Amino acid sequence: MNRYRFVLLRPLQLVPVLIGISLVSFLLIHALPGDPVRTLVGMRAPPDVVERIRAYYGLDQPVIVQYFYFLRSLAEGELGRSVVYRMPVSDLLASRAGPTLFLLVYATLLGIVLTIALSVTAARNRGRWPDQTIRAFSTIGLGFPSFWIGLMLILVFSVRLGLFPVSGAGQGFVDRLHHLFLPAFTIALALSAVLTRTLRASLIEQMDADHVTAARSRGVGDKDVFWRHVVPNSLIPTINLLGVNLGWLISGTVVVETVFSVPGLGFLMTSSIFARDYMTVQAITLVFALATVLITFLVDVVTVALDPRVRM
Amino acid sequence: MSALLSVSDLCIDVTGSDGPMRAVSDVSFDLAEGEVMGLVGESGSGKTLTCRSVLRLLPRKVAITGGRIELAGHRVTEMTERQLATVRGPVGAMIFQNPTAHLNPVMTIGNQIAEPVRIHEGASRAEARARARDLLVQVGIPDPDSRLDQYPHEFSGGMRQRAMIAAALACRPRLLIADEPTTALDVTVQAQILRLLLDLRDSLGLAIILVTHDLAVVSQTCEKVAVMYAGRIVESGPKPAVLGRPCHPYTEGLVASQPGGGVPGTLLKAIPGQPPGLSDRPPGCAFAPRCPIARSSCESAVPPLESAGPAHRTACPHWSELGAAA
Numbered sequence: 249m250n251r252y253r254f255v256l257l258r259p260l261q262l263v264p265v266l267i268g269i270s271l272v273s274f275l276l277i278h279a280l281p282g283d284p285v286r287t288l289v290g291m292r293a294p295p296d297v298v299e300r301i302r303a304y305y306g307l308d309q310p311v312i313v314q315y316f317y318f319l320r321s322l323a324e325g326e327l328g329r330s331v332v333y334r335m336p337v338s339d340l341l342a343s344r345a346g347p348t349l350f351l352l353v354y355a356t357l358l359g360i361v362l363t364i365a366l367s368v369t370a371a372r373n374r375g376r377w378p379d380q381t382i383r384a385f386s387t388i389g390l391g392f393p394s395f396w397i398g399l400m401l402i403l404v405f406s407v408r409l410g411l412f413p414v415s416g417a418g419q420g421f422v423d424r425l426h427h428l429f430l431p432a433f434t435i436a437l438a439l440s441a442v443l444t445r446t447l448r449a450s451l452i453e454q455m456d457a458d459h460v461t462a463a464r465s466r467g468v469g470d471k472d473v474f475w476r477h478v479v480p481n482s483l484i485p486t487i488n489l490l491g492v493n494l495g496w497l498i499s500g501t502v503v504v505e506t507v508f509s510v511p512g513l514g515f516l517m518t519s520s521i522f523a524r525d526y527m528t529v530q531a532i533t534l535v536f537a538l539a540t541v542l543i544t545f546l547v548d549v550v551t552v553a554l555d556p557r558v559r560m
Numbered sequence: 561m562s563a564l565l566s567v568s569d570l571c572i573d574v575t576g577s578d579g580p581m582r583a584v585s586d587v588s589f590d591l592a593e594g595e596v597m598g599l600v601g602e603s604g605s606g607k608t609l610t611c612r613s614v615l616r617l618l619p620r621k622v623a624i625t626g627g628r629i630e631l632a633g634h635r636v637t638e639m640t641e642r643q644l645a646t647v648r649g650p651v652g653a654m655i656f657q658n659p660t661a662h663l664n665p666v667m668t669i670g671n672q673i674a675e676p677v678r679i680h681e682g683a684s685r686a687e688a689r690a691r692a693r694d695l696l697v698q699v700g701i702p703d704p705d706s707r708l709d710q711y712p713h714e715f716s717g718g719m720r721q722r723a724m725i726a727a728a729l730a731c732r733p734r735l736l737i738a739d740e741p742t743t744a745l746d747v748t749v750q751a752q753i754l755r756l757l758l759d760l761r762d763s764l765g766l767a768i769i770l771v772t773h774d775l776a777v778v779s780q781t782c783e784k785v786a787v788m789y790a791g792r793i794v795e796s797g798p799k800p801a802v803l804g805r806p807c808h809p810y811t812e813g814l815v816a817s818q819p820g821g822g823v824p825g826t827l828l829k830a831i832p833g834q835p836p837g838l839s840d841r842p843p844g845c846a847f848a849p850r851c852p853i854a855r856s857s858c859e860s861a862v863p864p865l866e867s868a869g870p871a872h873r874t875a876c877p878h879w880s881e882l883g884a885a886a
């Protein structure tokens with residue numbers, strides 16, 4: 249059981265990572281050109297109003313002081329105020345996190361199902377047409393940007409066929425599944441294009457592995473050999489790749505939410521960048537970074553559970 | 561006594577980039593219940609392909625193209641994959657050279673041993689586990705209760721080989737094929753594993769095909785020997801006859817090149833040259849280019865096996881000149 253001790257130790261190791269993340273996100277946004285107060289009040293506002301608003305948001309302080317304000321309020325769970333929405337950033341994020349979280353889980357599950365179905369079909373038909381078709385799919389899938397795939401899906405399934413809504417996130421579980429299907433499917437396609445190559449290759453490698461021959465030598469039939477010996481050993485490298493790609497997946501939601509007008513964090517991120525809404529962008533960056541760290545951690549837990557040889 | 565295993569005129573082809581090549585030709589041998597046969601020969605002579613084909617466990621692109629194999633009344637060469645799965649385990653089983661690669665790294669040892677019991681005998685989880693525990697005791701693994709739940713990487717090399725033997729024996733087979741079971745192990749462990757195999761033969765009446773490079777191992781363990789060269793059996797017979805009075809120049813060369821048998825301080829006599837590769841096997845006797853007593857007639861046609869004594873067969877027509885030449 250002490251193989252799982254890292255579950256307790258890992259959060260401690262994350263403190264420096266989190267400080268690094270906060271510093272980088274803070275500095276990045278301040279390196280951008282443009283004045284958030286001017287964006288807020290317009291070019292013709294009198295100078296004293298501008299200064300008052302600047303002082304109200306703490307934007308008249310030196311950058312380093314602003315960073316410490318930022319850290320202190322972070323420690324208090326306070327993410328600052330959005331200059332655009334005129335509300336606490338934490339409330340703003342809370343109202344937008346739901347669709348994004350739903351989309352991420354939805355896309356990941358769809359992606360996993362798609363990956364397993366495609367890889368198993370390809371590996372069991374090695375060299376024949378299903379395999380070749382699936383390999384072509386994953387090569388082509390890697391080449392197309394997800395915003396283009398998203399737009400095509402909208403064009404065909406929403407505009408032409410009217411099967412899915414063009415935008416929004418829906419209310420309630422079933423409605424949400426329906427609304428978010430195309431965005432989730434767009435992400436799942438990209439994800440499975442990457443993962444299918446690895447999983448197919450590991451499945452094929454494992455089908456010829458010595459321990460599989462040994463299992464067959466004891467009379468374990470094809471089906472049992474495949475699901476009990478080949479698949480568990482093949483999943484290990486794929487899970488690691490999934491971990492790497494989930495980080496990328498989070499940033500992928502920014503594009504996909506924008507294309508599909510999903511009112512989530514990714515969409516909020518793009519609009520806040522254009523509006524120079526420092527506090528909001530910073531907070532979303534933090535949340536995304538945190539989510540990436542958390543997912544990496546979860547993947548480690550799954551890896552340890554799947555592979556008894558691994559120690560963290 | 562009718563044979564447990566009977567292999568006749570077995571031919572195996574390997575498909576390379578330029579078509580099929582014959583890897584094993586016209587191999588025939590019989591094995592009785594409880595008998596131990598050594599299968600020896602240089603690397604690449606076809607020992608692994610021959611013994612794997614007994615359970616039809618050939619790799620991709622390797623296929624049996626001729627001959628018949630009959631194991632305990634089952635016509636192995638004519639069975640479907642589904643039928644073969646019922647023979648593998650309860651009738652014949654196999655252990656391999658490299659126990660590390662041949663055990664599933666993410667499955668507990670106990671589950672790997674119990675799996676065939678559940679499949680072939682429909683045993684419950686608890687029954688199969690109890691059998692696995694007994695087997696661990698039988699193959700000499702101490703502390704079986706905690707060992708059952710460990711993974712292969714927690715075992716030493718020798719213990720892994722014992723665990724693989726336990727898994728192979730789980731459904732009480734009558735034939736065990738052991739392809740170089742000790743080559744990957746330490747010398748001291750090698751002796752223990754061979755001892756274990758012989759004990760199991762005695763207690764279970766197991767017939768064993770033992771593939772090895774080591775004639776010393778053959779002389780300690782086997783009742784009969786088959787010597788392979790370039791895909792053919794060139795000599796076979798009772799161990800004392802084959803090793804004591806070899807009737808093929810290749811066997812004679814192997815015996816002379818073994819350490820230990822000779823006088824201390826004398827040089828070992830290696831056989832000069834290399835065996836031919838799959839693509840350049842000569843039309844006649846494949847050993848002729850390296851043979852001290854070869855003559856031009858040896859190179860024209862493959863010599864058939866002929867009798868050189870009771871149950872003793874050789875593929876050298878000039879065998880009567882041996883001994884005198886050495």
Ligand SMILES: Nc1ncnc2c1ncn2[C@@H]1O[C@H](COP(=O)(O)OP(=O)(O)OP(=O)(O)O)[C@@H](O)[C@H]1O
Pocket residue numbers: 574575583601602603604605606607608609610619620621622837838
């Ligand atoms: N999977 C394969 N694909 C192609 N050729 C093969 C394959 N397996 C074996 N061969 C060839 O068949 C011949 C016989 O091989 P085999 O493994 O039976 O020899 P061996 O006597 O067991 O040798 P070793 O002592 O090295 O284990 C060799 O020339 C080998 O190169």
Ligand SMILES: [Mg+2]
Pocket residue numbers: 607608609739
């Ligand atoms: Mg071999």
